Amino acid sequence: MIKASKLRKSRRLQRYRRHSRIRKQVYGTLERPRLAVFRSLRNIEGQVINDDAHHTLVGRNGGNRARDSWPGAEDPGARAHERAEH
DSSP states (O other): OOOHHHHHHHHHHHHHHHHHHHHTTOOOOSSSOEEEEEEOSSOEEEEEEETTTTEEEEEEEOOSSOGGGSTTTTOHHHHHHHHHHO
16 A cells, blocks of 8 residues: 555656646747646636736636536636636
8 A cells, every 4th residue: 555645746746747748838828828727636726827928817716616506617617718808
């Protein structure tokens, strides 16, 4: 059995490697910003990022609530997109 601390470190390292691999190729501009998504077991977060200005245009947190009780929880990405257009 793997220790919990080693498992967390391993998952963190895997996430960092995935992130680095993707960030080598993806770059956001004002005309076409980058969408960064973080998923955990309880939550989902998304950000629309302009890498030219090093600025987050829109951030959206999916929340820690049940999908039935929170309108828009089924697709926080679409809501972030709507806010980014304005």
